[in-house]
């Protein structure tokens with residue numbers, strides 16, 4: 001049993017849907033800064049509060065009052081045990097026909113477990129009786145919203161009910177019940193369920209149309225810990241680069257969750273560039289996104305008989321022999337052909353665009369911006385849209401007219417056909433579901449990547465999971481046509497896949513710590529695709545690496561029986577913070593107690609993490625790890641190492657002999673520079689016993705200064 005976020009139905013506006021798809025779950029906005037208080041019994045708490053107010057005030061253009069005003073909740077529950085969290089936003093339209101999602105029905109579920117302390121908070125369009133044996137808790141938080149926007153701010157669903165769809169989608173992905181026929185406009189039709197369909201869900205709604213607020217997020221974590229949740233699914237994050245752990249609400253709140261035995265699973269972000277990953281704390285499971293073996297394609301037939309393929313969620317199609325022109329050829333007024341090649345708003349001459357298919361370039365990642373572009377073409381009287389997606393994001397888009405995205409290469413092919421003939425024509429067919437895509441998975445281009453900007457010794461993301469074009473439950477009022485399911489993309493979607501799998505591991509191994517569950521998920525992941533070849537990057541086939549996918553693609557079956565785990569206790573995270581050079585004051589901003597730096601690792605690389613990263617290797621370094629036997633009592637593991645390029649790796653001992661369950665054995669991994677290089681290189685360390693394989697990525701960058709010492 002576990003929990004995750006959820007949010008029920010909601011309103012219209014593709015605009016909002018698009019924000020969620022594109023920026024994806026990243027609804028975290030740092031609009032309200034929160035004072036994170038020291039323990040009430042802590043003598044220094046006043047100082048800490050004052051210091052925090054100063055930090056906050058500097059963020060609030062110097063206003064202490066404003067900073068103090070943002071300290072709204074009392075955190076007296078003190079993070080005593082946590083659960084699940086996700087978020088939502090609201091829009092103003094409300095549909096009164098209100099079908100509840102079949103993904104959250106409670107048929108055949110036993111009563112709510114004793115010991116559950118959560119509540120079902122009534123509000124707009126949401127009664128205390130709206131909860132059931134599946135959705136066992138629902139709360140909402142408006143203090144941040146009100147502090148920022150004023151209490152008069154008109155939001156629909158001042159209640160736990162989902163008005164946007166994001167929370168419904170993520171919650172049903174984590175723990176939705178089986179639904180016999182789910183589909184979006186007939187696409188992706190078939191039976192489907194979340195990762196842990198018997199897990200319970202509690203929803204803590206902290207995000208609104210205008211964003212998410214730290215103050216609400218902290219309060220939600222606080223409540224969830226007290227309510228008794230086991231897993232928190234957080235498809236929320238800030239923009240990169242992430243602030244230091246003691247200044248970042250998610251880092252702080254999740255530290256206390258981890259301390260209370262609650263696992264926090266979070267999205268890596270959708271910025272896509274190197275070093276863009278967020279939610280970087282080692283006590284969080286950070287999830288990147290990858291594709292699955294199903295896609296939504298749209299055939300485009302050119303007048304010369306050549307067929308090309310695009311990606312789309314639009315079922316609309318054009319008639320045969322529709323004239324096709326480049327957006328540049330439809331330039332209007334003061335716009336240059338170059339500007340019009342991007343089909344910017346008002347840049348198209350309606351006389352030229354009328355009844356034609358327009359080929360438009362596009363640089364933005366967001367789905368919203370792509371839908372907007374189809375509206376611009378529609379407004380200019382265009383019959384269809386071929387969007388050259390220069391970011392090659394691969395996200396399928398529900399265009400409002402016949403339309404498809406194509407890669408640069410396909411786009412150039414279409415444009416050169418247009419130039420080659422005086423009467424270019426083409427036809428766009430409606431989207432269809434294509435199964436058995438190979439290779440799959442591929443790392444999604446939008447998925448935020450390592451290295452970890454805050455602590456390069458900790459590999460992030462930790463893991464990858466499906467996040468491209470994912471079908472799950474939706475708030476019927478959140479989109480035109482009131483769909484009960486929809487297809488969206490982002491690390492918001494991959495995060496709850498790992499949440500669901502974590503819930504399964506927790507159900508089978510209820511006594512395991514959050515770190516043990518995380519280790520089981522990481523060490524059993526695969527770095528091979530369905531061709532048994534190394535996972536590649538979406539569309540261009542380049543080889544992906546640990547900065548794209550961490551330990552690899554999550555494997556739910558193997559995660560239940562990992563053989564060995566790399567466990568960490570809360571005090572190890574304190575030692576980790578101390579090894580970063582935290583002084584006691586900063587440390588206590590995180591721990592909220594009297595922790596000291598009596599114990600620190602010699603390097604943050606020594607935290608007993610399921611991956612090993614050495615970002616600055618000078619000649620040689622030894623890193624230690626401890627594995628705990630959670631498999632057969634008597635078992636022997638042999639090490640196998642694929643060293644990163646240019647580095648010699650020696651493991652001592654290279655054989656581990658276990659005689660009981662729970663036994664711990666320490667080993668040392670020695671890295672020595674062989675060939676200097678200035679780049680990160682990637683390897684693998686595996687413990688094998690003939691039955692299970694316990695894998696850890698090795699990520700090493702040789703320090704530039706060590707170049708001189710080698711011939």
Ligand SMILES: *[C@@H]1O[C@H](CO)[C@@H](O)[C@H](O)[C@H]1NC(C)=O
Nearest residue numbers: 098124125126127128129130
């Ligand atoms: C809430 O309860 C009231 C009174 O029983 C009922 O009229 C209303 O339809 C309920 N609303 C929802 C969303 O269930």
Ligand SMILES: *[C@@H]1O[C@H](CO)[C@@H](O)[C@H](O)[C@H]1NC(C)=O
Nearest residue numbers: 299300301305306307308429
């Ligand atoms: C192109 O696609 C159309 C429609 O699916 C099909 O009828 C036609 O045979 C295809 N042509 C080629 C050359 O594959």
Ligand SMILES: *[C@@H]1O[C@H](CO)[C@@H](O)[C@H](O)[C@H]1NC(C)=O
Nearest residue numbers: 316317318319320355383402
């Ligand atoms: C295609 O042709 C049919 C019948 O001629 C017409 O009703 C329909 O509107 C046309 N579709 C488009 C997209 O132009």
Ligand SMILES: *[C@@H]1O[C@H](CO)[C@@H](O)[C@H](O)[C@H]1NC(C)=O
Nearest residue numbers: 331332333334349350351352
């Ligand atoms: C639009 O195109 C038509 C036909 O080429 C032309 O006559 C007209 O001046 C153009 N209008 C603008 C605003 O560019």
Ligand SMILES: *[C@@H]1O[C@H](CO)[C@@H](O)[C@H](O)[C@H]1NC(C)=O
Nearest residue numbers: 389390391392407408409540
């Ligand atoms: C696509 O082409 C544009 C313009 O030439 C370029 O800036 C962009 O990097 C290309 N994208 C990819 C993925 O190659």
Ligand SMILES: *[C@@H]1O[C@H](CO)[C@@H](O)[C@H](O)[C@H]1NC(C)=O
Nearest residue numbers: 039040041042043592593594
């Ligand atoms: C911190 O130490 C002080 C002084 O020893 C003690 O009074 C207080 O209870 C301690 N606080 C916590 C949270 O342990």
Ligand SMILES: *[C@@H]1O[C@H](CO)[C@@H](O)[C@H](O)[C@H]1NC(C)=O
Nearest residue numbers: 618619620621622670672673
């Ligand atoms: C490891 O590096 C240290 C300097 O950092 C050096 O003194 C030592 O000899 C090296 N050991 C090996 C085995 O290369």
Ligand SMILES: *[C@@H]1O[C@H](CO)[C@@H](O)[C@H](O)[C@H]1NC(C)=O
Nearest residue numbers: 647648649650670672673674
């Ligand atoms: C790697 O180190 C081991 C042990 O020190 C040594 O035997 C081996 O020759 C080294 N390999 C390379 C390629 O340097």
